[in-house]
Amino acid sequence: MKCNMKNFFLTLALGCLISLSAQAEVEHYFSTIKQDPNALYAFLKEMPKGGELHYHLAGGAYPEVMLNIAATQPYCLHDANYSVSSDKNCSAAILATNDALYERYLQAWSLKNFIATNEESAEDHFFATFYKFMPVVAEHEAELLADVLKRADSQHEQYMEILVTPDNVQSASFANLLKDKKTNAEKLEVLKKNQAFNDNIQRTIINGRNIIEQAHTLLGCDKNPQAEGCNVTVRFQYYILRQLAPDAVFAMAVNAFSVAQASPDFVGINLVQQEDVSAALKPYKRQMQMLDFLHQQYPAVHLSLHAGELSPTAVSPADLRFHIHDAVTVAHAERIGHGVDIAYEDNAEALVKMMAQKKIAVEVNLTSNDWLVNVKGAAHPLHYYLEHQVPVVLSTDDEGILRTDLTREYVRAVMEQHLDYQQLKTITRNAITYSFLPPDEKERLQQQLDKQLKLFEAAYADR
Ligand SMILES: [Zn+2]
Structure with a gap:
């Protein structure tokens, strides 16, 4: 329920007051942490x-998850370009034991530690990752x-x-x-x-x-x-x-x-x-x-x-x-x-x-x-x-x-x-x-979200 003047005087007046004050408390707390990325992360x-x-x-899938899947399934590793292909005669189990190799695949499949060069921009590296891990995604x-x-x-x-x-x-x-x-x-x-x-x-x-x-x-x-x-x-x-x-x-x-x-x-x-x-x-x-x-x-x-x-x-x-x-x-x-x-x-x-x-x-x-x-x-x-x-x-x-x-x-x-x-x-x-x-599902989720936001603000106001 929104706390406007019309419903303010209705039976939920007390609820409105509580939620308004909880919101003010949270806004105040937010103003004290807005320059602190760690406090902000914990709050947000x-x-x-x-x-x-x-x-x-x-x-969206983290490459670590894909590499862990690949290590237990029949995939061939192609170390020349760090791609994989599905093949029942291959094994990628070495990914589970060779940390250096695992790390090289991880960096090839993500922007971890990436530094752009004349040969490869971040955009190039990013779009190339899909071709390397797509066989894992597909299956x-x-x-x-x-x-x-x-x-x-x-x-x-x-x-x-x-x-x-x-x-x-x-x-x-x-x-x-x-x-x-x-x-x-x-x-x-x-x-x-x-x-x-x-x-x-x-x-x-x-x-x-x-x-x-x-x-x-x-x-x-x-x-x-x-x-x-x-x-x-x-x-x-x-x-x-x-x-x-x-x-x-x-x-x-x-x-x-x-x-x-x-x-x-x-x-x-x-x-x-x-x-x-x-x-x-x-x-x-x-x-x-x-x-x-x-x-x-x-x-x-x-x-x-x-x-x-x-x-x-x-x-x-x-x-x-x-x-x-x-x-x-x-x-x-x-x-x-x-x-x-x-x-x-x-x-x-x-x-x-x-x-x-x-x-x-x-x-x-x-x-x-x-x-x-x-x-x-x-x-x-x-x-x-x-x-x-x-x-x-x-x-x-x-x-x-x-x-x-x-x-x-x-x-x-x-x-x-x-x-x-x-x-x-x-x-x-x-x-x-x-x-x-x-529309009906949207309405249901919107109500659920509003309820959760109120609980979140009330919990912060209580601290
Ligand atoms: Zn997109």
């Missing part, structure tokens, strides 16, 4: 956080999800919207059916009539359900629903790889829309991969038009797009002018991932006003933006969005590779972006408000 870890709306399972999604959910629970998160492709990108292979077809409508028709493609849609849905069920089994949720990780509600977004050939992108997109329309586990779809290379820059406008076409066919499917993960040092001025605009106005994105280059877009003021008015939330990833696009501190547009009342959420993007977690993103938002406690509370609530959950 306990703070209920709505959750994460921008989270890649492959990059062990449930184990990785279980670990991710435990970590989220330990930080008092309610909800996670996680990016996956449970068909292991098989949908892209249907591009060969589309070679001779000219229009989007013809391509869609071919895919809709193809039994193998429809089977792939069903396989994606079933695999997605299995990943969640198996993760819950690993966490022991059946026997103990309060076990760590079990309280975090999880849903998926099916992602499309933007650097693939046009027909492969189209086939993945149709799979994405179909899955999200049919399965309650998939609440939305997304477009991912490095945005500042020509393989992503050249087809950008065409991809937005393709998403517009598919949106007309599947209007109920929610769409979030990685857009504007660009900086003026990485791309030409021409490429900075329209990505976020087109994502919102052409492709019908309801949320934007990153949105770093907003100020460089044409008519940026009008664009942010429109985003505020349409309530297009921006998924802000501070650590990721620092490492991958070299934007941080005052140069980061977080305040630009906040000042224009564009809703924002904080997320980790790829916490395992980037060596972060959601609490550290909150700490960074305070230390580096100078956000206050009320702004953090709003961000926490935004993670539920701007999720793609259906």
Whole structure:
């Protein structure tokens, strides 16, 4: 219940007074620790956080977990580039006994101890990690999800919207059916009539359900629903790889829309991969038009797009002018991932006003933006969005590779972006408000979050 003047005089007047004073106490405490990253971490870890709306399972899993899995399974190690491949005749058990080798793989699969060179930037190193560990992700999604959910629970998160492709990108292979077809409508028709493609849609849905069920089994949720990780509600977004050939992108997109329309586990779809290379820059406008076409066919499917993960040092001025605009106005994105280059877009003021008015939330990833696009501190547009009342959420993007977690993103938002406690509370609530959950579930989680925030503040006020 909100403590406004109308309900203040109602029967819960006493409750309002108590919660107002608890909030004031917490705000005072927050003001005393806002320059202390350690005190802030301890405080913010306990703070209920709505959750994460921008989270890649492959990059969110900590490499330590993947290496421990690899060491007990039949994988071949390729020390030349630190990749692995699945092969029943191989063993990676040496990872469990050779600490130096383990460390080299760990550094190759993450940004641990990374120092940029002329040959390899942090962005290069980051995007190369996926090719090294993907065979482990493809075969062990449930184990990785279980670990991710435990970590989220330990930080008092309610909800996670996680990016996956449970068909292991098989949908892209249907591009060969589309070679001779000219229009989007013809391509869609071919895919809709193809039994193998429809089977792939069903396989994606079933695999997605299995990943969640198996993760819950690993966490022991059946026997103990309060076990760590079990309280975090999880849903998926099916992602499309933007650097693939046009027909492969189209086939993945149709799979994405179909899955999200049919399965309650998939609440939305997304477009991912490095945005500042020509393989992503050249087809950008065409991809937005393709998403517009598919949106007309599947209007109920929610769409979030990685857009504007660009900086003026990485791309030409021409490429900075329209990505976020087109994502919102052409492709019908309801949320934007990153949105770093907003100020460089044409008519940026009008664009942010429109985003505020349409309530297009921006998924802000501070650590990721620092490492991958070299934007941080005052140069980061977080305040630009906040000042224009564009809703924002904080997320980790790829916490395992980037060596972060959601609490550290909150700490960074305070230390580096100078956000206050009320702004953090709003961000926490935004993670539920701007999720793609259906309204009834959103309402349930929002009430749960508000209750937990009150308990959290009351507990701090009692200290
Ligand atoms: Zn991302």
